Structure formats: structure tokens, C-alpha cells
Amino acid sequence: MLKILFLSILSIQLSFQSDASDLSQDYLQGTFKDEPLRKAEDWTFSSMMVMNGDQTSKYKSYSSNWIDEPARFLPKYAKEQPRKIISEFYPTNQSARWPDNLVPYQISPELMNNAFINMSIHNAIEHWQRLTCIKFEEYQPSKHSRTHEAVVEFVKTNMGCYSEIGYPNFFMRIPNFLVKRRIFLEQNCLRGQIIHEIGHTIGFFHEHSRNDRDNYVDIKWENIAFPFFNRLNFEKAGEALEKDYLNVPYDLGSVMHYPANAFSMSFLKTIEPKDKNLEFLLGNREGLSFYDAKMANLAYKCSNKCKNQLNNCQNDGYIGPDCKCVCPEGLTGETCEILISKNEKSVPLSHLNLTCDFTEGLCSWSQEKFRDQIDFILNRGRSFAAEYLNSVGILDDHTFNQSGYLYVDTYFVKYRFESAELKSPLVKVKSKTNFCISFWYHMFGNDLVLPGELSVYLHQPFFSQNLTKIWSRAGRQDQNQSDWLYAQLDLEVMSEFRIVFKAQRFSGFLGDIGLDDIQFDEGFCSEPDTAPTEWTPWYILSGCFLECGTEYYERQRYCQIGIGEKSCNGPETDFQLCPNPECQNLTDFNSTENFTISFFQEPTLNLSIDIKNPLPNVEPVELNSALKTVRQCGQTVYLEVNETIQLASPGYPQEYPLETECSYLIRTENGSKIHLSFEYINIESTAINTCPDSVEIRYYALGQPGLRLCGNYSKNRSKKILEFTSENNEALVIFRSDWIKSANGFLLKILSQN
Ligand SMILES: [Zn+2]
Numbered sequence: 001m002l003k004i005l006f007l008s009i010l011s012i013q014l015s016f017q018s019d020a021s022d023l024s025q026d027y028l029q030g031t032f033k034d035e036p037l038r039k040a041e042d043w044t045f046s047s048m049m050v051m052n053g054d055q056t057s058k059y060k061s062y063s064s065n066w067i068d069e070p071a072r073f074l075p076k077y078a079k080e081q082p083r084k085i086i087s088e089f090y091p092t093n094q095s096a097r098w099p100d101n102l103v104p105y106q107i108s109p110e111l112m113n114n115a116f117i118n119m120s121i122h123n124a125i126e127h128w129q130r131l132t133c134i135k136f137e138e139y140q141p142s143k144h145s146r147t148h149e150a151v152v153e154f155v156k157t158n159m160g161c162y163s164e165i166g167y168p169n170f171f172m173r174i175p176n177f178l179v180k181r182r183i184f185l186e187q188n189c190l191r192g193q194i195i196h197e198i199g200h201t202i203g204f205f206h207e208h209s210r211n212d213r214d215n216y217v218d219i220k221w222e223n224i225a226f227p228f229f230n231r232l233n234f235e236k237a238g239e240a241l242e243k244d245y246l247n248v249p250y251d252l253g254s255v256m257h258y259p260a261n262a263f264s265m266s267f268l269k270t271i272e273p274k275d276k277n278l279e280f281l282l283g284n285r286e287g288l289s290f291y292d293a294k295m296a297n298l299a300y301k302c303s304n305k306c307k308n309q310l311n312n313c314q315n316d317g318y319i320g321p322d323c324k325c326v327c328p329e330g331l332t333g334e335t336c337e338i339l340i341s342k343n344e345k346s347v348p349l350s351h352l353n354l355t356c357d358f359t360e361g362l363c364s365w366s367q368e369k370f371r372d373q374i375d376f377i378l379n380r381g382r383s384f385a386a387e388y389l390n391s392v393g394i395l396d397d398h399t400f401n402q403s404g405y406l407y408v409d410t411y412f413v414k415y416r417f418e419s420a421e422l423k424s425p426l427v428k429v430k431s432k433t434n435f436c437i438s439f440w441y442h443m444f445g446n447d448l449v450l451p452g453e454l455s456v457y458l459h460q461p462f463f464s465q466n467l468t469k470i471w472s473r474a475g476r477q478d479q480n481q482s483d484w485l486y487a488q489l490d491l492e493v494m495s496e497f498r499i500v501f502k503a504q505r506f507s508g509f510l511g512d513i514g515l516d517d518i519q520f521d522e523g524f525c526s527e528p529d530t531a532p533t534e535w536t537p538w539y540i541l542s543g544c545f546l547e548c549g550t551e552y553y554e555r556q557r558y559c560q561i562g563i564g565e566k567s568c569n570g571p572e573t574d575f576q577l578c579p580n581p582e583c584q585n586l587t588d589f590n591s592t593e594n595f596t597i598s599f600f601q602e603p604t605l606n607l608s609i610d611i612k613n614p615l616p617n618v619e620p621v622e623l624n625s626a627l628k629t630v631r632q633c634g635q636t637v638y639l640e641v642n643e644t645i646q647l648a649s650p651g652y653p654q655e656y657p658l659e660t661e662c663s664y665l666i667r668t669e670n671g672s673k674i675h676l677s678f679e680y681i682n683i684e685s686t687a688i689n690t691c692p693d694s695v696e697i698r699y700y701a702l703g704q705p706g707l708r709l710c711g712n713y714s715k716n717r718s719k720k721i722l723e724f725t726s727e728n729n730e731a732l733v734i735f736r737s738d739w740i741k742s743a744n745g746f747l748l749k750i751l752s753q754n
Helices: 002-028 040-051 075-080 115-131 191-202 228-234 276-281 290-299 384-388
Strands: 102-107 135-138 150-156 161-163 179-185 217-219 271-273 341-343 377-379 405-408 419-423 433-445 453-459 467-474 485-493 496-504 511-522 552-556 573-577 604-606 628-630 635-639 644-648 660-668 673-683 694-698 708-714 723-725 730-737 745-753
Touching: 102 115, 115 135, 115 191, 115 290, 115 384, 161 191, 179 191, 271 276, 433 453, 453 485, 453 511, 467 485, 485 496, 496 511, 635 644, 635 745, 660 673, 673 694, 673 730, 730 745
Parallel strands: 102 135, 102 150, 150 179, 604 708, 628 644, 635 660
Antiparallel strands: 161 179, 217 271, 341 660, 377 405, 405 511, 419 496, 433 485, 433 511, 453 467, 453 496, 552 573, 644 745, 660 730, 673 708, 673 723, 673 745, 694 708, 694 730
């Protein structure tokens, strides 16, 4: 053992020297600006300190939370591997992928005993398994020792999250010795960071290390914090190691890409995308991007096990773990050949199945796509929290027989106050009808902090565009973890209506919001559900984020509603002015042209965040009668070179239809680009800077999200020009509207350029 350790230190020493000579070349070319090159011995010394476990003293100087650098800890391995993802073979003809697409793993007792990190590891593993054909199994010598000479080990460290890369090659393996590929995690490593580290283990290197990265990002070397070797994390792979990226484009939204302030000196940016409109993609730690999942499935040859091995997915789609094409958003069909064109019509009740025990899916219910941020999870047995934390979460469905239920997980929070909505279709009834809706819910959590809220809404578009809240509960409701609680509501409806369940989580709490066994019957409910009828105290839904200027926060309260009507007077939602000082320097643009991207880096850009006038009456720009006009949803439009067309939202300049999803694929000749410029936008937006309706332009690659635009814009009235140029010869326009509030829509001018 001692000999092995000695050898590995020696090899690190050698490779650090070679790193240092690479660096000196860069230095001579002027890449580094403010720091003399250190001698190779210094580097080796610090790396040995690290290997000996003396980490805290060396790492105090990090000012960023993103500590993750296989290049420094294992420079030899890193140098041997192509970037982004390992190729199928090492030069020695040894496969570098995990054999049989199977990754055996162990979790050290220290991590296993930490409920939060243990839960996060399992959740991250589940995420990889769901989106790729790579399987993870707890290591069993009897099962895995014949096929695997290495195992992934999750081990605890005092600071940072980092890992080793890929399956060990021939020279790293030792006969009759199980090689450990370690993922080092401190106790604060989050689920998304663990997904990133698992990415390294299966073979991904950092996205921003790709050799073509200079086309897409600028590295701000002068803003990288000391010590000097932090810069290694921003080095490119180098020409000699340029490898095939399997035709997958550079992806700013990759889970393997650093955020804008990684290793930053006092929060200055260290990475800046060339295209500022795509900055919101940086630092994704929610999960695999479309292209991450595509790359992993291609590299692990997931389609090989499929009967139909013909990879005929079009429009950037790929064969997923279930042998079907996975398509970019806005596209569908067996081979991603169909552009989505949806416009919901109301459905007679007899065609629907609204009574549902969630054993075989969602029945006639569906997950809301535009108005919320997350989805309900369809689950059997214990929820993630119940599995890994003590005495919180849901143990089983309401009948305790392992049939399904829905829940919103409350630990893996992406944005504060995010919500999930479950909606019925728009139901058609012939005349005034009474219904009884009943359901079971579960809200048990840590009572030190206020848990989230579950509410039921009724929408009757004939009477109002707005939703009526007909029931809600906030905070801990259950006395015991095993309790499910019963609720029933009487409804009186006419013509068309829709029911919506909404679960909203608040920040920093533990406990799930569960929903099960919805029963929907004509007639009155059998016995009344009594409840107090006072308002709860106001609770704050959004914060104040600007340093100066006018800004509002949203607050809510709810009425403890009994049967029938609401019995509290006054509003449930309210906007209050934030106590911000006035700004010293006025911005160039008036408030309807505020281009600030929202605080949470949501993928939305509200062009008008003025609460007092959410949809000011900006005159729609008239259609140009000299140009060809495209309106029909779901079209592929082919442009001749130098041809100009206009694309208008459905019905423009009249109001667009509600509940619409509508894509247009624009193509031109190979080698030409598509130039898209907005003439006019008037699309529903909210005061808290979100976009319930939106138009999105995917101009970089079909699978990479673009900003979702809403609010008001007019080319005639704005000093700014809102325009985009495609990376290749195609672009995808996706228009989405929810089922509340319409507006004029958008007008887009599109030109094919050489
Ligand atoms: Zn990393």
C-alpha cells in the first residue's frame, strides 16, 4: 500500500511539472495578467498537502462556493482524458466507460449517517438513472467483482465537492484490488452539485474546458481568486486533446458548466457568455440539460440495446433510455418531426375521468406547464424525505397499500416560493350543475418553520378570467406523520369550468405536501366540512431585491373557508412598496423598457415590470402587406436567402387564444443564418417579473432554451432593438399562453442572411 501511495504522488509530481510548462507557454502569450508564474515545486508541495488531507488551511482563500476541480487533484488522469466526455477507448484500447453501463457505488458511513447528504446522493443518482441508460447499484462483491474492477465511493471531505473522472484505465487498475473512484463531498454539497460530480465520474469534464469555448464565453482571468492554481480550472483541453463532441453543441446550460462567478474574487464575474441574452443559462445545477442527457446517452451507446437501432430522431432529438426519441421542447412525434400546435377546447364531463387514485397515472388531470415552476411527483411508498430524514415526509399513500399518490417535495428547492399546479381540462356542462369534489391531503413537517400551502381553485371563464380560491391550508396540518386528512367541497358551475390544485412551497422548510384519491361526483357533498373563517396573518411571497428605485413585493393571506362561499372580506393578495431609496442615476430607458433579468435567474424576461400598468395600451404595429405572413401554428417555414417574412401570433393584432402551445421552425439554406427582430410584443406578464404567457426564440440550438419574453415592447417606441441571429441555419419560435388573460401577442420580422 505504501508503495502504491508513493507511486501516485510521484506521478502527480511529474504531471504537475508538465502542467507548469503548459502554463508558461500561455503566460508568454499574455493570457495571464497579474501574477508571476510559480515554480513547479511549489505546486507539487501544495498538491501533496491536499493529498495528505490538510485541506482547510489551504482552502480558506476560496471566496466561491463552487469548489470542484478534478484537474488539480488528479492532473494525470485529467490530462489523459478528452474533455467533456471520455471517448470509448483509451489509447491502450481499454474501454473508459463503465462496463455494461453499470456503476457500482458505495457510500461511506460518515455520509450515510448524514440524512440530508444521504438523501441528496440518492436523489442525484435517481436523476441520472431517469434520464440516461446508465444504472447505479450498491456494490456487492459477489455480483460486481467479475465485471467491475472499480467502484464509485462517496466519501466525506471537510470542504468542497469534487471527484475523479471516468472508469480507470488499464494502468490505473491493480490485479485483485478494487480501484475506488471517489466523489468527495462536504456536508453542504447540494443535490445539483452531486449530479455534477457524478457527471465527472461517468466521464464528463467541464463544459467550459471545451476547445471551442472561446466562441461562446470570455474568461475574466483578472477576476479569478488566488491561489494562482485556481486558474487551472479555466484552462482549455488544448489542441492535442481535441476530441469528438459527438456533434453536441457547446452548452452554456450544461450542469458541467461553471457559474458566472466561479472562483471569483469578491463576486466579480469570471466567465461571461458572449451572448448576454443567454447568461441566465450559466451555473445550472438543477439537473442535466437536454444536451447533457443527449451526450451521456450517445457516449454510452444507449440505443444499442433497442430493437430498432436506427437512430432516426430529427431536429436534434436523440434515443432515450426507453428507446424512444427525446425531442427538444416544442417538438414531438415518433421522430421529433412534428411541431407542437395545441389549442385546448372544453371537453364534456362524460369523456373525462376526474376521480383518480393516482395508481395508474394522472387520469384526466395534467401538470400545468407554464404557470408554475415545478411538477407534482407521482410516487409509491415513502417520499424522499420520509426515506432519508427522520420523522418528516410521507410514508405511503392514503390507503397504505403502496398505490400511488402525488406530492411536492419540499427539500430540493430551486426557486423560493415555487409552486406546482395540477389542473383538470376545461369541462363542459349543459346547465347549472352541482358537484362534490373530495380529496385526501398530507401536510406534515418540521414545525419550526412555516410549511407550504395547498389550495384548490375554480376557474369559470364565462364569468371571470380570474381564478377563485375555494379552499386552502397552509402550514403543518397533520398531527402524526401517518395521517392523511380529508376535505370535501361543494361546487356550483355553469357552462365551462376547470379545477386546479396548487401546492406552493416556502423557503427552508421540511415536509411534503401530498395529494391523493380525488373523488368527483355530481350532486351535493354528504356532510359539511366545518372550519374557522378568519384570515391568517399576511405572509410575504416575494422579496425586495433592487438597491434603489420603485419595486414591489407580494404578500398573501388566506381565509379558512367552510362549505360554500368565502366568508372573509378583502383581498387575498396584495402588493406593497419596497422601502428602497431613490436611484441616483436615472437609467436610459423608461420603466416599460427595463431589461433586468429577474433575481432568481428564471428563464423569463418581462419587458415591462411596472405594476401600476401591467399591460399598457401600446398600439400594435401593423402587418406589412408587402411581406409574406406566417400565422398558422405548427409550421416549418423555409426561407430563401435574402427573403424576409413576418411571423405573427395567432389572431394578431387581435387577442391570442388562451391555453395555446405553438411552435414554428424556421429554416434556410445551409451556411446562411436567420435574423429575427421583434416589431411588437404585448404578452401577459406579472408584477413579480414572471411570464405566464411568453414567446421564446431558440436561435442557438434547438435543444437549448432561449429567454422567454413577455410584457410590452414596440420597435417604434423603444430605443432598444430586440433581435437575435441564429447560430446555424435554423431557429425555433415557441409561443405559449396559459388559460388566463390574453393580449395582442407579437409580430416578428424574419430574414435569411448569407
Ligand atoms: Zn466539476
